[in-house]
Amino acid sequence: MAGHSDIHEYLADFEDIPGTRVYTAARARKGYHLNQFAMSLMKPENRQRWLADERAYINEWPMTQEQREAVLARDYNRLLDLGGNIYFLAKVFSTDGLSFVQAVSTMTGMSVEDYQAMMVAGGRSPEGQRSIKGDS
Amino acid sequence: MAGHSDIHEYLADFEDIPGTRVYTAARARKGYHLNQFAMSLMKPENRQRWLADERAYINEWPMTQEQREAVLARDYNRLLDLGGNIYFLAKVFSTDGLSFVQAVSTMTGMSVEDYQAMMVAGGRSPEGQRSIKGDS
Amino acid sequence: MARITAGVASSHVPLLGVASDQGKDRDDYFGPIFAGYDWTREWIAKPENKPDVVILVYNDHASAFDMSIIPTFAIGCGERYAPADEGWGPRKVPDVEGHPDLAWHIAQSLILDEFDMTIINEMDVDHGLTVPLTMMYDKPDAWPVKVIPLAVNVVTYPPPSGNRCWALGEAIARAVNSFGEDLNVQIWGTGGMSHQLQGQRAGLINAEWDNMFLDKLIGDTQDLRHVPHIEYLRETGSEGIEMVMWLIMRGALGKSTKCLHRHYHVPCSNTAIGHIVLEPVDGSVPPSPTLEGNNEAAQAAI
Amino acid sequence: MARITAGVASSHVPLLGVASDQGKDRDDYFGPIFAGYDWTREWIAKPENKPDVVILVYNDHASAFDMSIIPTFAIGCGERYAPADEGWGPRKVPDVEGHPDLAWHIAQSLILDEFDMTIINEMDVDHGLTVPLTMMYDKPDAWPVKVIPLAVNVVTYPPPSGNRCWALGEAIARAVNSFGEDLNVQIWGTGGMSHQLQGQRAGLINAEWDNMFLDKLIGDTQDLRHVPHIEYLRETGSEGIEMVMWLIMRGALGKSTKCLHRHYHVPCSNTAIGHIVLEPVDGSVPPSPTLEGNNEAAQAAI
Ligand SMILES: [Fe+3]
Ligand SMILES: [Fe+3]
Numbered sequence: 001m002a003g004h005s006d007i008h009e010y011l012a013d014f015e016d017i018p019g020t021r022v023y024t025a026a027r028a029r030k031g032y033h034l035n036q037f038a039m040s041l042m043k044p045e046n047r048q049r050w051l052a053d054e055r056a057y058i059n060e061w062p063m064t065q066e067q068r069e070a071v072l073a074r075d076y077n078r079l080l081d082l083g084g085n086i087y088f089l090a091k092v093f094s095t096d097g098l099s100f101v102q103a104v105s106t107m108t109g110m111s112v113e114d115y116q117a118m119m120v121a122g123g124r125s126p127e128g129q130r131s132i133k134g135d136s
Numbered sequence: 137m138a139g140h141s142d143i144h145e146y147l148a149d150f151e152d153i154p155g156t157r158v159y160t161a162a163r164a165r166k167g168y169h170l171n172q173f174a175m176s177l178m179k180p181e182n183r184q185r186w187l188a189d190e191r192a193y194i195n196e197w198p199m200t201q202e203q204r205e206a207v208l209a210r211d212y213n214r215l216l217d218l219g220g221n222i223y224f225l226a227k228v229f230s231t232d233g234l235s236f237v238q239a240v241s242t243m244t245g246m247s248v249e250d251y252q253a254m255m256v257a258g259g260r261s262p263e264g265q266r267s268i269k270g271d272s
Numbered sequence: 273m274a275r276i277t278a279g280v281a282s283s284h285v286p287l288l289g290v291a292s293d294q295g296k297d298r299d300d301y302f303g304p305i306f307a308g309y310d311w312t313r314e315w316i317a318k319p320e321n322k323p324d325v326v327i328l329v330y331n332d333h334a335s336a337f338d339m340s341i342i343p344t345f346a347i348g349c350g351e352r353y354a355p356a357d358e359g360w361g362p363r364k365v366p367d368v369e370g371h372p373d374l375a376w377h378i379a380q381s382l383i384l385d386e387f388d389m390t391i392i393n394e395m396d397v398d399h400g401l402t403v404p405l406t407m408m409y410d411k412p413d414a415w416p417v418k419v420i421p422l423a424v425n426v427v428t429y430p431p432p433s434g435n436r437c438w439a440l441g442e443a444i445a446r447a448v449n450s451f452g453e454d455l456n457v458q459i460w461g462t463g464g465m466s467h468q469l470q471g472q473r474a475g476l477i478n479a480e481w482d483n484m485f486l487d488k489l490i491g492d493t494q495d496l497r498h499v500p501h502i503e504y505l506r507e508t509g510s511e512g513i514e515m516v517m518w519l520i521m522r523g524a525l526g527k528s529t530k531c532l533h534r535h536y537h538v539p540c541s542n543t544a545i546g547h548i549v550l551e552p553v554d555g556s557v558p559p560s561p562t563l564e565g566n567n568e569a570a571q572a573a574i
Numbered sequence: 575m576a577r578i579t580a581g582v583a584s585s586h587v588p589l590l591g592v593a594s595d596q597g598k599d600r601d602d603y604f605g606p607i608f609a610g611y612d613w614t615r616e617w618i619a620k621p622e623n624k625p626d627v628v629i630l631v632y633n634d635h636a637s638a639f640d641m642s643i644i645p646t647f648a649i650g651c652g653e654r655y656a657p658a659d660e661g662w663g664p665r666k667v668p669d670v671e672g673h674p675d676l677a678w679h680i681a682q683s684l685i686l687d688e689f690d691m692t693i694i695n696e697m698d699v700d701h702g703l704t705v706p707l708t709m710m711y712d713k714p715d716a717w718p719v720k721v722i723p724l725a726v727n728v729v730t731y732p733p734p735s736g737n738r739c740w741a742l743g744e745a746i747a748r749a750v751n752s753f754g755e756d757l758n759v760q761i762w763g764t765g766g767m768s769h770q771l772q773g774q775r776a777g778l779i780n781a782e783w784d785n786m787f788l789d790k791l792i793g794d795t796q797d798l799r800h801v802p803h804i805e806y807l808r809e810t811g812s813e814g815i816e817m818v819m820w821l822i823m824r825g826a827l828g829k830s831t832k833c834l835h836r837h838y839h840v841p842c843s844n845t846a847i848g849h850i851v852l853e854p855v856d857g858s859v860p861p862s863p864t865l866e867g868n869n870e871a872a873q874a875a876i
Pocket of ligand 2: 635678702
């Protein structure tokens with residue numbers, strides 16, 4: 001792995017990217033049951049039960065109360081902090097009938113319209129977004 | 137892999153061992169559903185259904201009729217020829233309450249007593265058992 | 273003897289599947305994206321180019337594998353694969369037919385070659401695999417090619433290094449070259465290009481970096497095998513890491529490549545679309561450090 | 575800093591579990607087998623030897639994995655593992671407690687080191703893992719050690735080569751050495767020795783070969799990494815191939831080893847029982863071809 005001497009250095013770099021949570025082991029462990037809950041929504045029978053009574057369904061999963069509330073509030077940035085991974089969380093917003101653009105825009109603090117306009121204009125520039133410590 | 141130039145040569149050697157079926161891809165493919173059937177007996181509820189009506193249970197699995205009959209007859213050498221693997225087949229003889237020694241002895245043409253006596257006396261010698269072509 | 277005749281790379285954005293399935297693929301938004309695949313659709317339909325088998329490198333997006341099991345490299349040796357239900361019902365596209373003879377041959381060869389493969393006999397395949405088929409083949413009643421799925425973990429860190437992916441490609445080429453049957457085999461690398469689907473930095477696109485990456489897939493440079501993960505993350509967004517999968521495709525094409533077709537478009541959903549068609553020029557790959565030679569005997573034993 | 579202090583190898587015959595569970599472990603048949611473990615039980619109970627964590631290399635015998643998925647190397651990163659039901663109900667032994675901190679650290683390090691690991695978070699563990707615990711610890715209410723299961727495919731061909739197993743051991747040693755917490759870590763290799771459970775040749779035992787194998791685990795020879803699979807099959811029976819797993823243990827002990835204890839007995843069921851306790855003398859392992867250096871920062875990030 002060019003540029004890293006060991007796993008510690010490799011992982012430390014990941015904390016230096018603005019507005020980004022890399023799905024490391026630490027996050028995977030924290031979010032384990034949250035992500036497994038989200039995964040369960042791939043089955044139509046589970047989607048039905050979830051849509052009928054979200055709180056009852058989510059209480060069946062061994063997650064923290066904080067994780068449960070963040071799911072119910074569809075607070076995706078919070079869910080990333082709590083160990084959620086976007087591909088797992090996608091089962092939640094897909095069940096809501098939301099597209100990736102709609103769901104992802106909620107994490108940026110922009111309206112869907114502004115976010116889509118930014119994308120059509122070429123997307124968010126990497127300038128100044130590469131590093132927290134540096135400012136390139 | 138010392139001693140082999142490619143997968144073909146590697147696999148060809150396996151056909152040269154007396155009284156032995158190496159569990160290669162060819163056998164794994166042939167025995168796929170046979171082994172998955174055997175694996176199902178790890179669940180107590182499946183063991184019960186199997187013990188109550190073996191033929192009805194085995195007919196639910198997409199195996200060849202030849203494989204089904206060999207299971208019902210507990211013909212383990214035949215089952216090896218038909219793609220069975222001993223660790224999967226072990227679920228069948230374990231469900232019958234047989235030990236590995238009892239089941240394995242049936243494949244050697246020896247009585248359990250003679251087989252056990254051979255083991256206690258140091259087991260089967262590899263002399264003359266290493267190669268079909270050679271006779272070492 | 274089987275041979276790898278071409279390498280194809282393509283983004284696999286789920287929205288492209290939706291656009292195709294709902295007949296929106298030629299509207300104002302999607303038209304320019306799909307137009308960039310017209311050349312490839314025509315090329316791949318010609319008898320001299322038509323692959324018998326595609327080795328399709330993709331990643332599973334929490335569809336076949338949940339968090340209970342995370343294989344780094346998983347090769348599909350099964351007979352067929354159904355489209356996965358990703359939360360809105362399975363795509364109404366044909367099942368994917370496998371090629372177990374070649375897949376098992378490759379799997380066995382790779383393990384002897386010291387790649388620690390996970391063999392998969394049953395799984396559903398998600399947009400990562402079905403969208404590239406749509407882009408290349410439109411809407412047939414049955415996919416006109418057999419597919420060997422090669423699923424790479426690029427979700428939970430660390431994914432395999434670029435160097436490991438390139439080396440896997442080289443080992444795949446050795447394996448294909450030692451398969452006795454006469455088959456036209458393509459290898460596809462999918463995912464990317466720059467995109468970030470999460471957090472405040474979502475929507476990041478880096479056209480300059482993406483085009484540098486496309487440039488370096490062509491010719492004989494091996495620079496890309498040394499790009500560290502952190503560079504993908506910083507420069508191309510957190511999901512840009514999917515591009516390491518393209519290096520398996522590139523590695524399998526050998527020493528030097530020629531570009532037949534290239535397409536780049538921003539945006540599709542949150543993503544920069546990239547697509548390239550490559551042909552091996554000098555398709556030689558280094559010999560295996562562990563397995564030498566190459567005989568065709570004993571094929572029947574597989 | 576964590577360190578590998580010893581390597582233990584042992585057969586894992588299911589009948590040994592039965593004997594222990596039914597209190598037959600000191601009868602005429604089993605007595606001589608278990609007697610050979612008395613030294614080890616005393617040794618491992620001493621505070622200076624007691625491991626905090628065991629990396630337990632074993633193979634799953636169609637228990638956790640059926641034919642739908644076959645990982646070459648699978649590392650357990652979960653919190654705990656229950657004994658599997660192998661067809662006669664689960665063994666009534668304690669659950670096995672994992673060490674997810676160290677396991678994830680090793681898993682991540684191995685992937686960066688270009689081993690293509692499968693990460694497992696949930697699985698049951700069969701006799702391959704629980705029988706060695708019984709042999710070393712008898713019948714405690716809870717296992718006095720945390721366990722990182724490392725499951726190796728030795729059932730469907732090809733298993734990993736001896737060379738690959740040895741190299742994996744070396745990479746495990748590098749990973750353990752870079753873990754910040756002060757831990758006494760042992761590595762156990764299980765399975766073997768000579769046995770064949772199938773066909774007309776069943777019951778094969780090769781005491782001479784087995785003892786050559788034991789001899790070559792000691793000192794600084796690396797001959798065993800080059801023994802091809804076919805030699806295990808011809809010389810030690812079709813299930814003797816399990817001995818490749820001992821090479822992961824041996825590789826992790828580094829350049830040179832000293833033998834503390836050795837035991838060999840024929841038969842147990844269909845099998846030759848082998849057991850050895852090794853200590854690293856010069857525990858140095860070659861540096862990684864892909865990862866260099868060794869700093870302790872950022873441990874908190876795992
Ligand atoms: Fe993707
Ligand atoms: Fe075993």
